[in-house]
Amino acid sequence: MELxxxxxxxxxxxxxxxxxxxxxxxxxxVITPRRMVSSRPLVVLHGISRNARSLVRxxxxxxxxxxxxxxxxxxxxxxxxxxxxxxxxxxxxxxxVELLNRLAIRFPDCGGRVDLVGHSGGAQLAHRTAMxxxxxxxxxxxxxxxxxxLPDMSMPYPYGLGESNTRSAALWIxxxxxxxxxYLELEIRVYVGSxxxxxxxxxxxxxxxxxxxxxxRHDRARTYVDAxxxxxxxxxxxxxxxxxxxxxxxxxxxxxxxxxxxxxxVAETSDMTPALAAAG
Amino acid sequence: xxxxxxTQLASAKWTFSTRRVDRTLATGMDTAFEKARPGELILAYxxxxxxxxxxxxxxxxxxxxxxxxxxxxxxxxxxxxxxFEGLAEILPKSADLLAGGGCIGRMVARNERIKQAxxxxxxxxxxxxxxxxxxxxxxxxxxxARGDRIPVIAVFGTAMNSGKTVATAQLALGxxxxxxxxxxxxxxxxGAFGDFNEYRDTGAHVVADFTDAGMVSTYREPLExxxxxxxxxxxxxxxxxxxxxxxxxxxxxxxxxxAQLLADPAFQRRISGLVFACGDAVAAAGGVAEMRRHGVTxxxxxxxLSCSPMASAEALxxxxxxxxxxxxxxxxxxxNAFALRSGAEWRSAA
Numbered sequence: 001m002e003l004x005x006x007x008x009x010x011x012x013x014x015x016x017x018x019x020x021x022x023x024x025x026x027x028x029x030v031i032t033p034r035r036m037v038s039s040r041p042l043v044v045l046h047g048i049s050r051n052a053r054s055l056v057r058x059x060x061x062x063x064x065x066x067x068x069x070x071x072x073x074x075x076x077x078x079x080x081x082x083x084x085x086x087x088x089x090x091x092x093x094x095x096x097v098e099l100l101n102r103l104a105i106r107f108p109d110c111g112g113r114v115d116l117v118g119h120s121g122g123a124q125l126a127h128r129t130a131m132x133x134x135x136x137x138x139x140x141x142x143x144x145x146x147x148x149x150l151p152d153m154s155m156p157y158p159y160g161l162g163e164s165n166t167r168s169a170a171l172w173i174x175x176x177x178x179x180x181x182x183y184l185e186l187e188i189r190v191y192v193g194s195x196x197x198x199x200x201x202x203x204x205x206x207x208x209x210x211x212x213x214x215x216x217r218h219d220r221a222r223t224y225v226d227a228x229x230x231x232x233x234x235x236x237x238x239x240x241x242x243x244x245x246x247x248x249x250x251x252x253x254x255x256x257x258x259x260x261x262x263x264x265x266v267a268e269t270s271d272m273t274p275a276l277a278a279a280g
Numbered sequence: 281x282x283x284x285x286x287t288q289l290a291s292a293k294w295t296f297s298t299r300r301v302d303r304t305l306a307t308g309m310d311t312a313f314e315k316a317r318p319g320e321l322i323l324a325y326x327x328x329x330x331x332x333x334x335x336x337x338x339x340x341x342x343x344x345x346x347x348x349x350x351x352x353x354x355x356x357x358x359x360x361x362x363x364f365e366g367l368a369e370i371l372p373k374s375a376d377l378l379a380g381g382g383c384i385g386r387m388v389a390r391n392e393r394i395k396q397a398x399x400x401x402x403x404x405x406x407x408x409x410x411x412x413x414x415x416x417x418x419x420x421x422x423x424x425a426r427g428d429r430i431p432v433i434a435v436f437g438t439a440m441n442s443g444k445t446v447a448t449a450q451l452a453l454g455x456x457x458x459x460x461x462x463x464x465x466x467x468x469x470x471g472a473f474g475d476f477n478e479y480r481d482t483g484a485h486v487v488a489d490f491t492d493a494g495m496v497s498t499y500r501e502p503l504e505x506x507x508x509x510x511x512x513x514x515x516x517x518x519x520x521x522x523x524x525x526x527x528x529x530x531x532x533x534x535x536x537x538x539a540q541l542l543a544d545p546a547f548q549r550r551i552s553g554l555v556f557a558c559g560d561a562v563a564a565a566g567g568v569a570e571m572r573r574h575g576v577t578x579x580x581x582x583x584x585l586s587c588s589p590m591a592s593a594e595a596l597x598x599x600x601x602x603x604x605x606x607x608x609x610x611x612x613x614x615x616n617a618f619a620l621r622s623g624a625e626w627r628s629a630a
Contacts, residue, residue: 022457086613094457097612101459104629111459111629132613133458135626170602171614178617 011035012063014056021098023091024079028099029056029072037067040115040138041107042267043096044072047120047253048084048202058257062267069107070267071114073099084121084146085158086128088167093129100136113138117266119253120144120202127224132175134182141266143191144217144251147204148224151180151231155212160227184232188241191265192221193249193256200251217251285309288403292323292350295382297471297496299338300419308411309404313370316355319416319496321406322384323352324375328399331363332380336473342380351400353377353384354416354496358470359535362440364397365389368500375400381472383496420494420512427515430463431622432525433553436542436578438567439532443557443583443606445475448528450606451555453482454615460524461485461630463517467510468498468537469530485630486520488513498530503540507547524624527551533570543574552622555609556601557583561594568599579621580604 011034018027029052044059046052052074063070075083075092083092104111116137118126123145130137131149149158156164157173161180164173176183197216199205214220225243232239246260256262282290289306298321309323316322326349334342335351345351358366358378366378366385376387376397387397406414433451437444452464464479466489479487490498493509501509510527517525529538541547556571556578558564564581571577581603585591592603608614 094612097458101457101629104459108628133616135616135620136459136629171608174602175613175617178620182620 012060014060019099019102021095023094023098026079026095026099027074027076029053029074030103031056031060031063031070031072033063033067033069035067036069038109039066039068039269040113041069041071041103041110042066042115042117043100044070044266045116045118045122045126046072046074047118047122050075050077051254054254058254058263059267062263065264066267066269068267068269069109071099071103071110084124086125086132087172092125093132096125096129097133097136115139115141115266115269117141118143118145120146120251124148130186131179131183134179134186137186139187139189141189141191142221142224143253143256143262143266144193144196144221145224146202146217147209147213147220148227149176150213150224150227151184152227159209159212180231181235184228184235184237184239186240188228188239189244189266190221190225190241191244191246191256191262192218193246193251194218195248195250198251288323288350289352292352293335293343293345294338294352295354295380296336296338296340296473296476297354297382297416297491298352300416300421300492301414302419305408306406306414307409308407310407311372311402311404313372313402313405315413316368316370316405317413317415318356318368318501319494320355321352321414321416322355322370322375323350323403323406324384324400325350325403326398327374327401330377330396330398331394332377332398334380335377336381340473340477345398350403351382352406353382354471356383356385356470356496357499358383358385358497359499359531360440360470362391363394364391366397368497370402372402375402379470379472379497381470383470415494416491416496417494421488421492421516423512423515423519425515425518427511427513427518428550430514430518430522430525431552431619431624432514432527432550433555433618433622434551435526435528435555435557436538436571437532437557437583438559438563440530442532442559442563443586444528444530445478446606447555447557447582447609448475448526449478449482450609451615451618452479452484452526454610454612455524455526455619456483456485456630457610458612458616458619459629460615460619460624461522461627463488463513463520463522463525465510465513465517465525465527466490467513467527467529468506468541470497470499475528486517486522488516492516498537501537503537503544506537506541507544523627523630524619524622533567542571542576548574548576553618554578556581558595559584561585561591561598564595564601565598568601577601579618582606582609
């Protein structure tokens with residue numbers, strides 16, 4: 001482990017670690033608050049801008065505020081040209097799970113359920129990882145994903161869980177169906193900027209996607225929430241999911257943090273105050 | 281002062297199947313071989329090298345054997361269509377090394393492509409101070425749990441060498457990678473360290489086989505005893521905090537104990553996942569039909585056939601059961617799906 005971001009004015013420490021996983025090496029920033037409480041760690045996944053280092057600066061204050069361990073994997077372009085969607089080109093899901101297994105040796109709370117946050121491409125990875133390993137997630141916070149794998153059997157994979165001729169579709173559908181009931185029981189929060197309506201070059205566009213999920217991230221977020229509610233209803237449950245619109249925000253994660261307080265929203269937990277009090 | 285008997289035992293090669301034995305309890309020997317029961321410990325001398333040129337030591341390594349070597353083994357039967365069939369019987373003048381893991385008995389059939397069994401001269405049955413014969417059963421793992429809670433994924437196969445052990449090990453590896461505390465168990469067969477070591481190499485949290493349940497071999501053991509042995513292994517896994525178990529059942533579906541387990545309603549109820557290892561598509565079709573005749577259908581096919589895309593497609597077409605390769609089984613996403621389908625309860629990453 002190497003120490004970075006040492007700043008005498010703050011009490012938290014940030015370490016950058018590199019772990020070997022079966023899917024490839026994964027660099028990760030680990031923020032340890034001065035007063036760490038026994039609480040669910042928070043894992044934050046960057047988007048296609050791969051701005052983990054910048055996000056560390058934003059989330060460092062949240063670690064101090066909440067007393068939570070905050071983990072920010074860095075999917076570097078050299079090792080992870082594709083990371084958003086677990087599949088043949090890359091298995092970021094495997095790397096994430098192995099990261100948690102390794103961290104659990106030093107931080108036992110990482111062996112329990114964690115809160116997983118992802119922005120844009122990171123939100124794509126986050127919800128797909130939660131579908132595959134729902135038992136490892138407590139709260140799933142998705143910020144402006146470009147598109148989703150909906151829990152919808154009528155929509156062909158990869159946009160839904162219906163049959164499809166795409167490569168390895170049957171394999172992934174079966175894996176995700178196995179965890180579907182547990183996935184639909186997760187606490188899910190979906191965030192999207194009220195102005196995140198651009199069809200920028202990074203947004204995946206296809207007629208099938210536009211027709212079934214919407215033409216932009218804002219509309220697709222709403223479609224996802226509706227799909228989760230419908231799927232949970234089909235399982236005889238009421239989904240614990242909410243759509244939170246970020247007023248005036250576009251697609252920029254850091255602006256959403258500085259202008260709408262997004263980092264605080266995803267980092268806060270209902271049991272935080274008593275836990276911090278207990279930690280002194 | 282060391283006695284001649286103690287010197288004999290100390291210089292003997294103690295085989296893998298005897299690894300749980302407390303040697304200090306062996307205080308004497310008799311030659312009442314006609315009374316020998318499965319699991320009893322026998323001191324024997326190598327008289328003529330045949331098929332087995334080595335034995336597996338309790339330490340987990342092979343040892344070459346030479347005429348005149350002293351070996352401690354357990355009396356047992358052997359079922360191995362590519363080697364021997366043998367019975368748990370010891371003749372006073374000569375016996376057969378039925379398995380290198382430490383099984384001594386009487387060979388009754390031999391695959392024509394292999395040599396005669398390595399011949400042994402039995403020296404004596406090892407006895408306790410009270411005169412009772414020492415038996416592996418005396419050293420079975422002690423358990424407190426009941427073994428009726430942990431989810432079990434059973435691995436069956438069409439025959440020996442169809443890929444069951446690879447499937448068991450790779451699935452255990454995938455489960456461990458997904459963060460589950462996993463037990464890799466072998467429920468039936470003849471004691472040997474090959475499969476055991478392959479399981480251990482995956483990092484499974486508990487590795488055990490029927491020798492840990494007190495049997496050198498499950499061949500010709502009553503179903504109740506085999507089932508009790510499996511329950512003991514599952515209880516051992518529960519005691520160690522395992523959340524899920526992968527259980528290999530040896531040999532092919534028509535093997536005596538395997539067929540009994542497959543047809544056993546209690547065993548069927550006990551398992552929550554089923555993997556079937558097959559050599560080829562025809563074997564897959566026949567095996568799945570046989571399983572369905574007993575009212576069960578495997579969740580996936582695997583084994584040698586999974587190496588061939590064409591054979592896999594044929595098997596899928598003939599059975600409707602998906603085919604997974606070893607890399608699929610060791611994939612934490614796939615293994616996690618097995619765990620979730622089987623109702624495993626997540627506690628914390630192991």
